[in-house]
Structure formats: C-alpha cells, structure tokens
Amino acid sequence: MPQDLPLQELLDRLVPDAWRNDHPFASHFDASHRALIESSADVARAEVLSSWLAKEQPCLFGQDAAKRQRIEFCFLRQDDLLRGDNHIAGRIAQARLRWRRRGRKGDASAFVISVVSDFVAKSEPNAALFELAQRIVELYLCRDVPADKIVHDELFLEAAECRSWKVGVNFFGAQGEGRWWKDHRILGGIAFSMNSVGHLACVRRLAKGAAETEQRHGLDAALLVAMQLINGTTPGVSGKNTWLHEVSVRPEPASVQCPVTLPKALAGKNRCEYGGLYHTDQTLPSAYFVAAERRPEGPPIENLDLTYLHNDSPDNAEYRTMGLGVTQDT
Amino acid sequence: MASHTDILARLNGVLPPDREVRIADLRTLFTQDPEAVYQVALSELPESSPMAARGLQRLARTLSVLMRDGFAVQSAANQNYARGRQGGILPLDDGQPDLEFVQRLYTGSDYSSKMESQKRSRECLDFFLEDHAWDAGIRGTRLLRVAPEDTYAILAGSPRYQYESLLDSAREVVRCPSVVYKGLRHDGPMKTEGFAFCGIPSRRHMNNGKPKVPPNGFTFAVFANHDGYVFDWDWIPAVSKESPLPRNPDERFPHGKQVSGVHGELLVGSLRLREPEKFRPKQAWFSREGDCVFWYHSDAESYADRYDEYLTAFFDASNLDPHRQEKDACVGFKLKMVSQLVETVKRWAKPDTNEGIIVQFDQDRVEVELAFLMRAWAEAALPGTQELLPGMRLMEKLGKAGVEALSEKTPITIPQRSRDERQSFQSA
Numbered sequence: 210m211p212q213d214l215p216l217q218e219l220l221d222r223l224v225p226d227a228w229r230n231d232h233p234f235a236s237h238f239d240a241s242h243r244a245l246i247e248s249s250a251d252v253a254r255a256e257v258l259s260s261w262l263a264k265e266q267p268c269l270f271g272q273d274a275a276k277r278q279r280i281e282f283c284f285l286r287q288d289d290l291l292r293g294d295n296h297i298a299g300r301i302a303q304a305r306l307r308w309r310r311r312g313r314k315g316d317a318s319a320f321v322i323s324v325v326s327d328f329v330a331k332s333e334p335n336a337a338l339f340e341l342a343q344r345i346v347e348l349y350l351c352r353d354v355p356a357d358k359i360v361h362d363e364l365f366l367e368a369a370e371c372r373s374w375k376v377g378v379n380f381f382g383a384q385g386e387g388r389w390w391k392d393h394r395i396l397g398g399i400a401f402s403m404n405s406v407g408h409l410a411c412v413r414r415l416a417k418g419a420a421e422t423e424q425r426h427g428l429d430a431a432l433l434v435a436m437q438l439i440n441g442t443t444p445g446v447s448g449k450n451t452w453l454h455e456v457s458v459r460p461e462p463a464s465v466q467c468p469v470t471l472p473k474a475l476a477g478k479n480r481c482e483y484g485g486l487y488h489t490d491q492t493l494p495s496a497y498f499v500a501a502e503r504r505p506e507g508p509p510i511e512n513l514d515l516t517y518l519h520n521d522s523p524d525n526a527e528y529r530t531m532g533l534g535v536t537q538d539t
Numbered sequence: 540m541a542s543h544t545d546i547l548a549r550l551n552g553v554l555p556p557d558r559e560v561r562i563a564d565l566r567t568l569f570t571q572d573p574e575a576v577y578q579v580a581l582s583e584l585p586e587s588s589p590m591a592a593r594g595l596q597r598l599a600r601t602l603s604v605l606m607r608d609g610f611a612v613q614s615a616a617n618q619n620y621a622r623g624r625q626g627g628i629l630p631l632d633d634g635q636p637d638l639e640f641v642q643r644l645y646t647g648s649d650y651s652s653k654m655e656s657q658k659r660s661r662e663c664l665d666f667f668l669e670d671h672a673w674d675a676g677i678r679g680t681r682l683l684r685v686a687p688e689d690t691y692a693i694l695a696g697s698p699r700y701q702y703e704s705l706l707d708s709a710r711e712v713v714r715c716p717s718v719v720y721k722g723l724r725h726d727g728p729m730k731t732e733g734f735a736f737c738g739i740p741s742r743r744h745m746n747n748g749k750p751k752v753p754p755n756g757f758t759f760a761v762f763a764n765h766d767g768y769v770f771d772w773d774w775i776p777a778v779s780k781e782s783p784l785p786r787n788p789d790e791r792f793p794h795g796k797q798v799s800g801v802h803g804e805l806l807v808g809s810l811r812l813r814e815p816e817k818f819r820p821k822q823a824w825f826s827r828e829g830d831c832v833f834w835y836h837s838d839a840e841s842y843a844d845r846y847d848e849y850l851t852a853f854f855d856a857s858n859l860d861p862h863r864q865e866k867d868a869c870v871g872f873k874l875k876m877v878s879q880l881v882e883t884v885k886r887w888a889k890p891d892t893n894e895g896i897i898v899q900f901d902q903d904r905v906e907v908e909l910a911f912l913m914r915a916w917a918e919a920a921l922p923g924t925q926e927l928l929p930g931m932r933l934m935e936k937l938g939k940a941g942v943e944a945l946s947e948k949t950p951i952t953i954p955q956r957s958r959d960e961r962q963s964f965q966s967a
Binding site for chain 2: 294295298299301302305306309310313348349350351352360361362363365367371372373375535
C-alpha cells in the first residue's frame with residue numbers, strides 16, 4: 210500500500226471543480242447535501258443520508274437497505290482526514306466491525322463509508338481525487354486497490370447455519386451529479402458502498418421462517434429486481450448507463466439453465482449478461498476520475514454478470530460466494 | 540469447542556521440528572484444517588503445552604485481532620510485518636505469501652472456485668468478530684529487533700550456535716515467555732527498564748546444525764533494552780530441573796521486578812540477508828544497545844553464568860551432566876556497563892606515565908585495547924577499588940588460557956555508522 214503522501218497532502222492536491230461553477234448541484238440534491246454537511250453528529254448524518262438513499266439511490270437494494278435502516282455508516286469529516294492514516298483506518302475498522310457484527314445477527318447488509326466535506330464534494334474528479342479515494346479504500350481493505358479492479362469485503366450471518374458472502378466495494382462521488390456516471394453520485398463528498406444482496410435475501414428468508422431450500426428463491430426474486438433496475442435506468446448525458454440484452458441478439462450460454470421465468474416486461478431479455486457504460490462491479494473505475502461531463506469515447510462493456518444470482522455450477526463460484534452464501538457444507 | 544488435547548493433536552503435523560513457528564505454518568494449517576486456526580486462537584492451551592504450539596496460538600490470536608482492528612504493513616530490520624491499528628505485531632517472515640494470506644483473510648476475497656470456499660462456523664465468526672480476554676495482551680506486543688551493529692557482530696564471526704539460537708529460540712521465548720523481568724542492571728538506563736524474557740524453547744542449537752533437546756536445569760534468557768533492541772540471549776542456570784525460572788533473580792535483577800503479560804515479536808530479517816561468517820576467536824564485540832562487550836576465545840556451545848553486575852562468563856556447555864565433578868572451562872565473557880567501566884579507566888589512565896592504557900571513546904567509534912583495559916585492572920598497579928574489582932575477578936574467572944588469549948591485542952571496534960555497515964552486508 211503506497212502511503213508516501215499524508216492524507217493532508219492528498220487533500221491539498223485537490224482542485225475546485227471548475228465545471229461545477231456552470232453546472233451546480235440540482236436543487237433537491239443540493240438541499241440534502243447541505244443538510245448532510247451541516248449535520249453536527251453522526252446520528253443526524255445517518256438520517257440525512259439514509260433518507261436520500263431511500264429515495265434517490267438508483268440501486269433498489271440500496272434503497273431497501275436505507276429504508277429498513279440496514280446500513281451501517283462510517284462518516285469521515287475533513288477534520289478526520291487531517292488527523293492522518295491511522296485515525297482514518299481506525300475509524301473505518303471500528304465501523305466495519307460494527308457492520309459485520311450487525312451482519313452476523315442479520316441486522317445490516319450494507320456498509321457505507323462517507324467522506325463528508327463540501328471541499329471534497331466540489332473538487333474536480335481527476336487523478337488527485339482518485340488518489341484520495343484510493344487511499345481511503347486501501348485503509349479500509351488493508352490492501353492495494355488498483356484502478357478498474359474488482360475488490361470485495363466479506364459479510365457473515367449466523368443462523369441455524371453460518372454463512373458468508375463476498376460483498377462488492379463501489380465508489381460513489383458527488384462529482385457524478387450532472388455527469389454521465391450520475392448513477393454513482395452521492396451526497397457529502399465521496400463514498401464507498403458495500404451491499405450484500407445475498408445476505409439480504411437470506412435474512413428475509415429467515416424472517417419468513419422459510420426453509421433453507423427456499424434460499425435460492427430469494428435470489429430469483431433478486432434477479433428480477435436487478436434486471437428491472439438495469440432496464441429502468443434513466444438516461445444521463447451519455448445515454449443509458451446500463452441495459453439488458455435481447456436473447457435474440459445475445460443468447461444466454463447453453464450451459465446455463467436459469468430457473469427464473471421473466472415477467473412480461475422483461476420477456477426476451479438475457480438473464481446472464483447485461484451491458485453498461487461502466488463496469489458496475491469495479492471498485493475504482495478510472496473513467497469517473499475525469500473532469501469531462503460526457504463519457505470518453507470507447508466501446509461499452511457488454512458482458513456484465515448476472516449469473517451470480519442464479520447459476521449454481523462448479524465453475525461459477527460467485528453464485529455461492531455472492532448469492533447463496535458459503536456454508537459449512539459448501 | 541474442541542478440547543486442548545484435540546487441538547494439540549491437530550497442530551502436530553504443522554509444528555516445525557527445526558525452527559520457530561511462523562505465519563507459513565498457520566498458512567499450512569489453514570489450507571489443511573481452517574477450523575483449527577480459529578479453534579487454536581479461541582481455546583486455552585495449558586502452560587505445559589509445547590512452546591511451538593503456544594507460539595502458533597499467539598500468531599493465530601494476533602491474526603484474529605488484526606482481522607477486527609485492521610492493520611498496516613510496515614517494515615523494520617529488513618523485513619515486513621503487519622501492525623494492528625490498535626497494536627499487535629505479525630512478522631511476515633516469508634514476505635508476499637504471508638501478506639497475501641493475511642489480506643485474504645481480512646477481506647475473504649480469494650475464492651477461485653466454490654470448492655475452495657472456506658467453511659463457516661461459530662468459532663470462525665467469533666474469531667473474526669468478537670472481543671476476547673486476550674485481545675489487550677496481543678495489542679500490547681512489543682516490537683523487538685537487533686541493532687545493525689549487533690547484527691554485524693552476529694554475522695561477522697560470533698559463534699554459530701548463537702546465530703541459530705537467536706533466529707529460533709530467542710524468537711520463541713520472547714513470543715511466549717514463561718517469566719519476564721523488567722529492569723536489568725544495577726545502574727544506568729536499564730536499571731528500571733529493559734526486559735529479560737525467560738522460558739524453555741523447543742530446542743538447543745549446536746554449531747553442527749543438529750539441534751538437541753533443551754538442557755535440564757537451564758532456562759533460556761533473552762535480554763532487550765528499553766528501546767526494544769535484543770542484545771543478548773543465553774542459556775542460564777534455572778532454579779531447578781525443567782523450570783523456566785532463572786536462578787537467583789533477586790541478585791540478577793536487583794532493581795527489577797517480575798512483570799506479567801509482556802510479550803514480544805523479534806524481527807530478524809537483517810540476519811537472514813547473508814550467511815554468518817566463520818567464527819572469529821578472541822574478537823571483542825561491543826554492543827552499544829546492551830552497553831556490553833562480548834568476547835569468545837572458543838565457539839564451544841556455552842551457557843552463561845552471571846558473576847556480578849559487571850561480568851557474566853560463558854562456560855563450555857558440551858558436558859552438562861548435573862553430576863559432573865570438573866568445573867566447566869570458561870570460553871568467553873560478557874562485560875556489562877562498559878561505558879561506565881571505560882569512564883572509570885579514563886579517570887585512572889595517565890598516558891604520560893606510560894602505564895600501557897590506551898582508551899579512546901567517542902560517540903561514533905569505540906576503540907579500546909581490551910587487553911590493555913583488562914590488564915590495567917589486573918596488573919597495572921591501579922588501586923584495587925571497588926570499581927576495578929570486576930576486572931580482577933574476570934582474570935580469575937578466565938583462568939590462565941583466557942588471560943593469555945586476552946593478552947593478545949583484541950580491539951573492540953564497531954562500525955563508524957551503522958547504516959554503512961548495513962549497506963555493506965546488504966550488498967554482500
């Protein structure tokens with residue numbers, strides 16, 4: 210983990226986002242952003258951010274987690290950043306442990322690390338902002354996190370059977386507001402969001418008292434939600450960020466037998482892969498850290514994965530590790 | 540929860556027979572039996588358990604604390620280690636594979652196939668998520684290392700068994716000491732500071748590379764100064780057979796006290812940079828960190844017997860029969876409180892009167908003609924004050940062969956700058 214520059218110096222290298230002068234935050238975003246910045250305690254910050262996520266977060270799983278208060282927050286103020294790596298790492302580790310302990314009991318599936326700083330929020334998305342974001346996520350995960358790579362954390366659940374899930378780690382930034390990657394915008398500054406759909410599905414199944422054999426049905430439902438979400442994204446300045454493929458154009462692999470029957474609205478859509486302007490699973494997409502409003506020229510990504518929600522096959526570990534959950538007898 | 544006998548049985552296959560336990564052994568155990576890693580951390584092993592098993596438990600517990608507190612990778616003594624955000628030291632002796640193992644456990648993000656997925660149990664979740672009574676002890680672990688000057692001395696001609704003992708026995712004992720004393724000397728900075736870690740390690744190292752079982756009636760002591768520099772490690776007489784307690788602790792540590800819950804992790808990366816050189820007899824090695832001089836005229840495996848606050852003599856340990864009649868031969872000595880001794884001699888030294896004393900002592904370089912120094916005490920008609928008495932006793936202790944060997948010119952030299960010296964053996 211490169212730790213050559215102190216956090217304070219990384220902050221000093223941020224520059225104001227000149228583009229933002231002509232493209233201010235939308236009024237509803239700005240109002241919530243101001244409320245978050247002006248909150249004086251973490252409880253209030255959690256209320257503001259949860260409230261916004263519950264309405265404005267494009268990810269329906271995230272919305273649901275926010276509504277049910279199933280998100281553990283770690284708020285980092287600018288003052289915290291100035292206190293250095295150890296302080297930040299310690300705060301994140303404490304919050305992560307709270308999340309994982311709540312996760313063990315089934316009380317939380319999501320974890321959000323939120324840097325609350327108007328200065329950071331209004332900084333240009335560039336290499337300096339990337340370095341700041343990279344430092345924070347590396348302090349969180351205790352490992353190197355290169356650009357455009359997929360990294361995970363892990364969440365546990367203790368019930369009749371103990372399970373664990375890999376949880377994706379994703380960057381969000383206020384800089385996305387008004388830019389092409391708006392689906393990853395967030396109030397306050399920058400943030401990392403971790404949300405386990407598999408954990409959530411399992412907790413719901415347990416709450417209903419359903420048998421373990423029902424576990425996969427929760428994931429089937431999650432697949433439908435995910436497909437609706439992908440299909441329903443509103444276009445940004447560079448068009449839709451995610452879309453479903455038609456099986457007539459991009460057939461599902463013959464080896465995958467998806468058990469889910471699609472509703473009318475999704476009929477004929479590919480249940481295994483979807484397309485996107487960015488890779489939805491990469492932790493720090495380098496494409497975000499460019500000041501341009503529109504997406505840089507380049508082909509879209511056509512093979513984003515959905516099989517982790519339904520394809521239980523020996524060569525698809527993700528179904529177990531991200532969807533169903535790893536158990537004693539896995 | 541598995542019983543400790545069950546856990547010890549499961550550890551047996553991974554405990555190395557010829558070296559101290561390392562993260563590599565935890566990695567092996569995790570591959571074979573991941574549940575055993577969690578269980579060894581959470582279980583209580585009796586004090587009578589093999590030191591290697593207790594060492595592995597300590598590493599597993601450190602791992603558990605780091606999984607909850609987070610960690611940073613840092614470097615000292617030419618090796619990486621993971622330091623917990625609230626304390627706790629995990630030496631990454633094997634470098635990248637160790638680091639990847641710790642990182643993989645932290646985020647659980649290395650499932651290359653579902654067949655490799657790790658089992659989950661309540662013990663596993665407790666390992667990763669819950670507080671334990673031993674957490675504070677792990678977080679309080681002291682980082683220990685060997686100063687570059689002393690590293691140079693160890694590699695440049697000290698007895699081979701001392702090198703092997705440091706890499707193995709000393710690391711074992713500081714990790715899981717049976718007893719620790721704080722306050723090593725009768726005066727100076729180590730009067731109330733510095734630690735002596737005592738315990739019986741898994742093996743006794745010999746010059747021929749074939750370890751033996753620990754000698755009966757002896758315990759292994761590792762001495763570290765107030766800054767965490769280990770400067771001495773020896774077998775010393777114990778109060779009784781198989782006891783890890785040193786004999787006469789009140790005399791040995793007159794101002795010290797027994798302390799509990801003190802553990803260390805000794806980093807030895809610098810010592811692994813190259814093979815030690817052939818033994819150099821009659822070479823005096825000055826340890827600034829220990830403020831002492833080591834001198835051996837033989838590399839016969841030895842034990843240390845404290846004579847007084849200034850002198851410890853090393854005796855041939857090839858015959859440790861408790862019923863032996865003959866006195867063991869002295870093969871060397873450790874002269875303590877050297878800076879104070881040098882000051883004393885400087886006060887008495889009168890170069891104009893040609894008494895044969897040559898003493899130069901400054902911050903960066905020590906040049907003392909040891910023979911002259913010692914002979915001054917014994918022969919140069921200086922007053923037999925209490926300050927000089929130790930030198931005379933040393934002469935008695937060494938016997939004729941020792942005095943003759945010492946009479947040859949034996950300068951105490953240390954590198955002018957430790958950094959230069961480190962570079963010299965790094966490049967070697």
